[in-house]
Amino acid sequence: MARLAGRRALFAVPVVLVVTFGVFAIAAASPFDPVKAYAGTAALGADQETLDRLRDNLGVDQSFVVRWWNWLASALTGDLGHSGVMRQPVAQVIGERLVWSALLCAVAFAVAVLVGTLLGVLAARRPGSMLDRAVTSLAYTLEAAPVFWIALLAVWLFALQWDVLPAGGLTDTASEQVTLGQVASHIVLPAGVLAASQLPWFTLYVRQGVGDALAEDPVRGARARGIGEGTVLFGHALRSGLLPVLTLIGSRVPELITGALLVESVFSWPGIAAATVEAATAVDFPLLAALTTLATAAVLAGNLLADLLYGLFDPRVKLSEM
Helix, strand or coil: CHHHHHHHHHHHHHHHHHHHHHHHHHHHCCCCCHHHHHHHHHHHCCCHHHHHHHHHHHCCCCCHHHHHHHHHHHHHCCCCCEECCCCEEHHHHHHHHHHHHHHHHHHHHHHHHHHHHHHHHHHHHCCCCHHHHHHHHHHHHHHHCCHHHHHHHHHHHHHHHCCCCCCCCCCCCCCCCCCHHHHHHHCHHHHHHHHHHHHHHHHHHHHHHHHHHHCCHHHHHHHHCCCCHHHHHHHHHHHHHCHHHHHHHHHCHHHHHHHHHHHHHHHCCCCCHHHHHHHHHCCCHHHHHHHHHHHHHHHHHHHHHHHHHHHHHCCCCCHHHC
8 A cells, every 4th residue: 555655645746746737837828917817907997017027026027937946946945936816825825715615526426426426326226216217317417517507506495585595705794714614514505516416426336236247146146145136235235336436535535626626716715726716817826836746636536545545445446456
């Protein structure tokens, strides 16, 4: 396990270098002017000399290669730079928002896995039944629906029509402090929508895996020996059928992050979505590079976790050979 993690860590180094370099290159080719984004409305009345001086202070006159190298050298010492658009150190911007994004993604992912596994097992027990058709139809419908459309529909239904859940934010409007109860009620809609966007994949994978396992000779032999249906399903078929799902953990991380950005924007969730959008539109190089590095690290960590879980639960796979 340690060798696998070490090899993946070495592989992650060139990946992060290439990704961050690409971020600086793309940002440099962007038509947005970081100086005007930094100055805001004050840039409308500023003369060219003031704008040039501000451009020099921000260092945007340098080539993107120089800016990338300077940022990389500072990042290796723990200094991620200063965000011009947020008027804060990049580490502080990420630190204040990352915990809420991580909470949202963790809750949504857990709900998607649990509910998707349950629906997949129920559908696999009787292929072609009314329940199987209903579950698969729901899965394909959610798979085709854009996450922002589901989010807007959830706001309209649960917040505006039924008024049972808050429409957005982290706490109530008049609240002066963050409480566990308010966070719990406000996270229901965004986490539910994000989970719904991931639910089809787990449902369909579990349905296929458990269905194939139920048709295998060992499972049919267990049934012939009079072993209970619950033992056959949960003790044999489910364990074998869940192995393909482990590969989804890593492959769904990129879409989970993308979906979280859209969900946070719709529900005004105080995560990294707003920071990402503002950093992109203002061509905030340090913040863009840090957020991209963070997302890349999350994807690589998800792939590593999927491989580790597969090696632990599948006796045919040896971690030492991976």
